[in-house]
Amino acid sequence: MQELINRAKELLADGTVARVLGWKAGDLPYNPEPAYFEKEEDFADFVYNGFCGANLSKYMIEASKLEGKTLVCLKPCDTYSFQELIKEHRVDRDKAYIIGVGCKGKLDIEKIRAMGIKGIKSISGAEIEDEAETLTIDTIYGEKSCAYKDAMLERCHVCKGKDHMIFDEIIGESKETKDADRFAEVEKIEAMSPEEKFAFFQKELSKCIRCNACRNVCPACSCRKCVFDSNKFDSSQKANVDSFEEKMFHIIRAFHVAGRCTDCGECSRVCPQGIRLHLFNRKFIKDINELYGEYQAGADLEPRTPLTNYDVEDAEPGIVAERG
Amino acid sequence: MSIEKNEEFRPKIVAFCCNWCSYAGADLAGSSRMSYSADVKIIRVPCSCRVNPMFILRAFERGADGVIMCGCHPGDCHYTSGNYYARRRMTLLFSMLDYIGVENGRTRVEWVSAAEGAKFSQTMHEFVDKITSLGKNVRLEDLRCRN
Amino acid sequence: MYKIAKENLTALFQKIAAEQELYLPVRNEGQVNFAAWSEDAQVDIDTLKTVKSPKDAFFPQSETLYTCVRDGKKINIEPEALKEQDFVVFGMRACDVRGVEVLDKVFLVDPLDTFYAARRDHGTIVALACHEPEETCFCKVFGIDAAEPAADVAAWLIGEDLYWKALTEKGEALTNAVADLLTEDAGADETVNKEKDAIRSIVEQLPYTHLSLEGWNGDVLMEKFEDPLWDELYKPCLACGTCTFVCPTCQCYDIKDYDTGKNGVQRYRCWDSCMYSDFTMMAHGNNRKSQKERFRQRFMHKLVYFPANNDGMYSCVGCGRCVEKCPESLNIVKVIKAFAKQGGEK
Numbered sequence: 007m008q009e010l011i012n013r014a015k016e017l018l019a020d021g022t023v024a025r026v027l028g029w030k031a032g033d034l035p036y037n038p039e040p041a042y043f044e045k046e047e048d049f050a051d052f053v054y055n056g057f058c059g060a061n062l063s064k065y066m067i068e069a070s071k072l073e074g075k076t077l078v079c080l081k082p083c084d085t086y087s088f089q090e091l092i093k094e095h096r097v098d099r100d101k102a103y104i105i106g107v108g109c110k111g112k113l114d115i116e117k118i119r120a121m122g123i124k125g126i127k128s129i130s131g132a133e134i135e136d137e138a139e140t141l142t143i144d145t146i147y148g149e150k151s152c153a154y155k156d157a158m159l160e161r162c163h164v165c166k167g168k169d170h171m172i173f174d175e176i177i178g179e180s181k182e183t184k185d186a187d188r189f190a191e192v193e194k195i196e197a198m199s200p201e202e203k204f205a206f207f208q209k210e211l212s213k214c215i216r217c218n219a220c221r222n223v224c225p226a227c228s229c230r231k232c233v234f235d236s237n238k239f240d241s242s243q244k245a246n247v248d249s250f251e252e253k254m255f256h257i258i259r260a261f262h263v264a265g266r267c268t269d270c271g272e273c274s275r276v277c278p279q280g281i282r283l284h285l286f287n288r289k290f291i292k293d294i295n296e297l298y299g300e301y302q303a304g305a306d307l308e309p310r311t312p313l314t315n316y317d318v319e320d321a322e323p324g325i326v327a328e329r330g
Numbered sequence: 331m332s333i334e335k336n337e338e339f340r341p342k343i344v345a346f347c348c349n350w351c352s353y354a355g356a357d358l359a360g361s362s363r364m365s366y367s368a369d370v371k372i373i374r375v376p377c378s379c380r381v382n383p384m385f386i387l388r389a390f391e392r393g394a395d396g397v398i399m400c401g402c403h404p405g406d407c408h409y410t411s412g413n414y415y416a417r418r419r420m421t422l423l424f425s426m427l428d429y430i431g432v433e434n435g436r437t438r439v440e441w442v443s444a445a446e447g448a449k450f451s452q453t454m455h456e457f458v459d460k461i462t463s464l465g466k467n468v469r470l471e472d473l474r475c476r477n
Numbered sequence: 478m479y480k481i482a483k484e485n486l487t488a489l490f491q492k493i494a495a496e497q498e499l500y501l502p503v504r505n506e507g508q509v510n511f512a513a514w515s516e517d518a519q520v521d522i523d524t525l526k527t528v529k530s531p532k533d534a535f536f537p538q539s540e541t542l543y544t545c546v547r548d549g550k551k552i553n554i555e556p557e558a559l560k561e562q563d564f565v566v567f568g569m570r571a572c573d574v575r576g577v578e579v580l581d582k583v584f585l586v587d588p589l590d591t592f593y594a595a596r597r598d599h600g601t602i603v604a605l606a607c608h609e610p611e612e613t614c615f616c617k618v619f620g621i622d623a624a625e626p627a628a629d630v631a632a633w634l635i636g637e638d639l640y641w642k643a644l645t646e647k648g649e650a651l652t653n654a655v656a657d658l659l660t661e662d663a664g665a666d667e668t669v670n671k672e673k674d675a676i677r678s679i680v681e682q683l684p685y686t687h688l689s690l691e692g693w694n695g696d697v698l699m700e701k702f703e704d705p706l707w708d709e710l711y712k713p714c715l716a717c718g719t720c721t722f723v724c725p726t727c728q729c730y731d732i733k734d735y736d737t738g739k740n741g742v743q744r745y746r747c748w749d750s751c752m753y754s755d756f757t758m759m760a761h762g763n764n765r766k767s768q769k770e771r772f773r774q775r776f777m778h779k780l781v782y783f784p785a786n787n788d789g790m791y792s793c794v795g796c797g798r799c800v801e802k803c804p805e806s807l808n809i810v811k812v813i814k815a816f817a818k819q820g821g822e823k
Contacts, residue, residue, distance in 0.1 A: 032806050032811070033684070033810065033811060033814060034612060034613070034684065034800075037800075037806035038806060039713045039805050039806045039807055039811070040712075040713040040805055041712070041713060042709075042712060060804075060805055064715075065713075115801075119801075120507070124525070124609060124611045124612070125609065125610070125611055125612050125679070125683075126611075126612050127612070127684070145612075146612070146679060146682055146683070147609060195429065196429065198431075200428075200431045200432070200433055200434075201431065202431070203429065203430060203431030204430065204431025204432070204469055205431070206431070207430045207431060209505065209506055210506055212505070213505060213506060213508055213510070213528075215528075215529060215538065215722045215723075216538075216718070216722070217717050217718040217719040217721075217722045217723075217750075218717045218718055218753075219715065219717035219718075219719045219804050221717075222715040222716055222717040222804075223715055223717070223804050223805075231754075233384075235753075235754060235755055237755060237758070244718070244731060244747050244748060244749060244750070244753070245538065245539035245733075245745065245747030245748075246538050246539060246747075247472075247474070247539055247745075249391075249471075249472045249473045249474060250387075250390070250391045250470050250471060250472050251391075251472065253430060253470075254384075254387050254388075254391065257383075257387065257426055257427075257430070258383065258384055258387065260426070261383050261422070261423065261426070264422060275804070276717075276719075276804030278528055278719050278722075278723060278802040279508050279510075279528055280506070280507050280508050281506075286426070289425070289426060289429050290422055290426070293421075293422055293425050294422070297421065298418070312418070313415070313418060313419065313422075314415075316411060316414035316415055316417070316418055317414075318404060318405065318414065320414065320417055320418060320421075321421060322417065322421070322439070323417060323420040323421045323424050323437075323438075323439040324438075324439070325421065326421065326424040326425045326428050326434065327424075327428075327434045327435060392738055393738065474735060474737050474743055475737045475738050475739075
């Protein structure tokens, strides 16, 4: 982390960049927030640890409109989102100085809480330099510990890899954290009967409180005005009405980002109700891979995405019924 | 004297038809006096590519029991390639509907040219039969619209 | 003081639910939220904080106000009936109870919100003391005692027993209704007092307990409003509605029409969030055009505008839900601290 701070200060001092977009330490051991650093003394609060899960690509949309370059710290998975945003002309590559930061898997405080750990005073093992396999958590109710792996975000278990897709320089080592099949959950649902599928999603989505966090955090959801925010559109944008509305919102949201979604997992990370929103995105990704060839959004700068492209030999929609 | 109410299930079916081929096909069916079910309500769109996935979901939400989209045959699109894009979109959407547990068969895509009045009529017959056998759509319906 | 063994709680719930509606924390797909009780509901009263606050019981996220149906040349307006059924909310916490008091200040003053008032009339609150407060709790800052909730019935979950003490007339009535399941316990006071002391000593150790609200009151409106600090604070905000929707005191709502087809319109109201771009949208446009203004609104409302209009009562209760749930880890505590830090530097 110190190397990163030094380099950032250096680039700030020589005028290469006008500001640094990174994370500021929170007031609890696990709640750093995205922040801009413009002066050398600001860096006292700079932090980069296991809890810096936020994908800063989205903030670059706004930062691209500012005067001068912004140094942005991107984890390997964040660079996919950034590249996708370049493709869509939502960020300006020339306004960004990308430092690819190493990542050894990001932590999910909700997972730690779900283990019954509460009253947290401090957490050790979450620093980026730590090689620790376990987290030691000091709480009001005694010292607890858990495996680093068990506290990782779901997305890190299906990590896309250690490579940064786009960067100006790389600081820090990344670690392979993948230990699960990305489509395993999707396949499990596909194997269910229609009744079971319906019941599954009914239960999962009945939790939705329409806070729109999934949409607002999503780097692919970069429309200036979302269709769901239109008051002419007769949707229950803010009301959870326990009818088809929630499902429609999530299907359409996933559809709008289909072919552009890099599977960065931010939607599932931020959902206050722990809805596994990636199940929608991954279904589209799986279908695209199977029907139109393997595709990873954000892996290249090829402008045509699967849904803005076609092949005369494409499968007919009837295939859905045929494969059963 | 009272009129006996017909309680038999009649499905509500929405058909999105492209202006250039399928809508003309429906016209031909009509002018050739080929019948198709009155349960089918046609919505004319400029191109099958105009059909936003939201239209389909909205139709279901508002009480449709089946939705069919008809466009020009692949290769014959008035705008060259609209139906190719539509084909991908609908494939993914139908797959998603299947994934969330909507019965297969409530949605369909058929390519109908302006010369295929008979195909239009036959397709609609088939689709109405299929939906009648599936019964009322309850999984995608908005309960507020029921009254 | 009464008590009931934990294992008999199901019987208690059955008994209450036989006469009235019963809402309590229920676990669904890994998340605990207040929901109506049913035989197969997975009741979870050990989890300290439900994701959403229990304000839904009195002020639901969405509710229909009336329905218009066209009948030939007439329009029939069918108003939604007010709540007539008595109900019990079991398992609220001291902070949530204060949250309801805050809502009272908004909805039970002129003009009276009849929907809310009817629910308040028919609702009885059984609140649990917080056995194990968490690091995100800061109710003490607002003078709330987590060890002794001020509800209709206060309850303490200690070991294998639930201790039960009616505090109001409604609470007495509920106690009488379930009296045959409760046993009088003469030694209970001592056990409960011990528990209260234990809770209070834990609360003292919580990191946010000694947060200072100095400088936040109804008289600092312009000074705080114009503070340049807001230009920095709002930046990480995503403009989602998480903080407002999990909050026990956020009371803003929007009224909208839903076209039900067949010549009908349903007018409903639903919670609104000051973080949303269409918040207080009017014909002329929007009052608060930037996210900075919307972000500022939330904290100014809780810490300045509300106390200015309600004898100094803050409309934050320190439940810490926003602290836990904000996607980017922003929250009211960070805002208060940022101002305090700036004050120190000046």
